[in-house]
Amino acid sequence: MPSFLVHALIPTFAMLSVRRYFDPRIVLYLWPLTLLPDLDYFGANGTWWVHRATLHSLLSVALVVGLVWLAARRWAAPGAAPQYAAVALVYHGSHILMDTFAGGNVFFWPFFNQTFLYWFYIEVDTATNTPIVTSEPATHEGAPVVSTTYEWLSPAETAMMAFLLVFWAVLVTLSLAERYRDRRENGGRNRQNATPAGGAARPPPKPSKDQPVAPFPEEGTFK
Numbered sequence: 001m002p003s004f005l006v007h008a009l010i011p012t013f014a015m016l017s018v019r020r021y022f023d024p025r026i027v028l029y030l031w032p033l034t035l036l037p038d039l040d041y042f043g044a045n046g047t048w049w050v051h052r053a054t055l056h057s058l059l060s061v062a063l064v065v066g067l068v069w070l071a072a073r074r075w076a077a078p079g080a081a082p083q084y085a086a087v088a089l090v091y092h093g094s095h096i097l098m099d100t101f102a103g104g105n106v107f108f109w110p111f112f113n114q115t116f117l118y119w120f121y122i123e124v125d126t127a128t129n130t131p132i133v134t135s136e137p138a139t140h141e142g143a144p145v146v147s148t149t150y151e152w153l154s155p156a157e158t159a160m161m162a163f164l165l166v167f168w169a170v171l172v173t174l175s176l177a178e179r180y181r182d183r184r185e186n187g188g189r190n191r192q193n194a195t196p197a198g199g200a201a202r203p204p205p206k207p208s209k210d211q212p213v214a215p216f217p218e219e220g221t222f223k
């Protein structure tokens with residue numbers, strides 16, 4: 001299985017590099033979703049709660065994206081739900097895509113108990129400088145077998161995780177505080193516009209240059 005760092009950082013950096021489609025604030029808010037699938041490791045009971053199956057299935061992707069979309073429609077800014085759903089899809093989808101090449105997933109859980117796995121890696125014979133390519137499907141019946149001892153977090157990764165979590169919490173707090181302040185200021189401005197004292201309503205404020213994102217394109221413009 002890829003290290004938690006791979007799951008946590010690769011999709012995050014990928015989305016932050018395409019700001020036209022992904023609002024960095026949403027990429028930040030939903031960041032814990034990068035690790036959500038691995039919660040099925042804890043307390044796995046072998047029947048309905050199975051590691052690499054329950055939260056690593058295509059059904060779980062659909063459910064998580066759907067729930068995020070519904071929650072965003074209820075609580076996020078108007079029109080932002082598709083952006084939230086897209087970020088959730090990249091986070092959850094990238095996790096199981098990566099696991100496909102490192103241990104495998106039961107994609108069609110709970111309908112078919114079949115692990116889909118593909119091994120592809122390249123080693124180099126240093127004596128002859130020859131690359132040795134391993135490329136073979138290893139799809140098999142049942143869920144992936146988890147080894148008896150497994151270092152889910154190494155001490156070095158714990159150190160990095162500690163930094164990332166603090167960094168994430170601080171950024172989320174700052175972003176939410178900024179939104180709260182903007183909302184209060186805009187609310188006050190709107191009230192003034194609604195009841196102008198003998199003059200025309202004040203024009204709406206111009207968007208500032210350092211506004212983080214361009215508006216999300218209309219649905220269906222993904223390439």
Ligand SMILES: [Zn+2]
Binds near residue numbers: 038056099
């Ligand atoms: Zn996983």
